[in-house]
Amino acid sequence: MTEKKNSVTLEIADPVSMSELGARIGEKLFPGAFIAMFGGLGAGKTTLTKGIAKALSIEGILSPTFTIVRHHEGKLALDHFDAYRIEETDELYAVGYEDHLSSGSVIVMEWCENVPDALPEERLEVHIEGSGSDVRRVELRAFGRRYEEITEDLNAC
Numbered sequence: 001m002t003e004k005k006n007s008v009t010l011e012i013a014d015p016v017s018m019s020e021l022g023a024r025i026g027e028k029l030f031p032g033a034f035i036a037m038f039g040g041l042g043a044g045k046t047t048l049t050k051g052i053a054k055a056l057s058i059e060g061i062l063s064p065t066f067t068i069v070r071h072h073e074g075k076l077a078l079d080h081f082d083a084y085r086i087e088e089t090d091e092l093y094a095v096g097y098e099d100h101l102s103s104g105s106v107i108v109m110e111w112c113e114n115v116p117d118a119l120p121e122e123r124l125e126v127h128i129e130g131s132g133s134d135v136r137r138v139e140l141r142a143f144g145r146r147y148e149e150i151t152e153d154l155n156a157c
């Protein structure tokens, strides 16, 4: 499953493995890290986010609601965005997106398909394909050197 160093594709067979992948990513995060998630309803974005949060000693990650962003305190702070209901990028800025970006919190954003213009240049993209009981195809793409450490680590397993 090895590809270029700045990307890696994994097959994830169950929710526990998805959460473990999240924890592995979470252990490598740093203040201000940005994880941009893509993938349809039920792909496993929130499951992955829970794993990331676990590595930061955070519990209580919730699935989609009408709340665009939730802040969590942990080893690093985590701002969990869900852009599912966002139609205009302006709605993201209306909830203080820029302040979140400069706050040093780790940001995980679900449904980045809806806000492609709002993503920072440097980020880790996570693209998940599959739903229901499908094995998930998870592609991680590093944009920026700091994120390549994560894809390199995952390529090595």
Ligand code: ADP
Pocket: 012, 013, 014, 015, 018, 039, 040, 041, 042, 043, 044, 045, 046, 047, 048, 063, 110, 131, 132, 133, 134, 135, 136
């Ligand atoms: P999303 O946030 O992308 O809408 P969730 O993580 O909330 O998705 O839900 C994914 C659902 O799919 C969960 O009910 C989970 O138990 C189930 N599931 C089944 N197989 C997998 C897998 N391989 N990876 C992740 N979730 C899976």
Ligand code: MG
Pocket: 045, 046, 047, 063, 064, 110
């Ligand atoms: Mg979700």
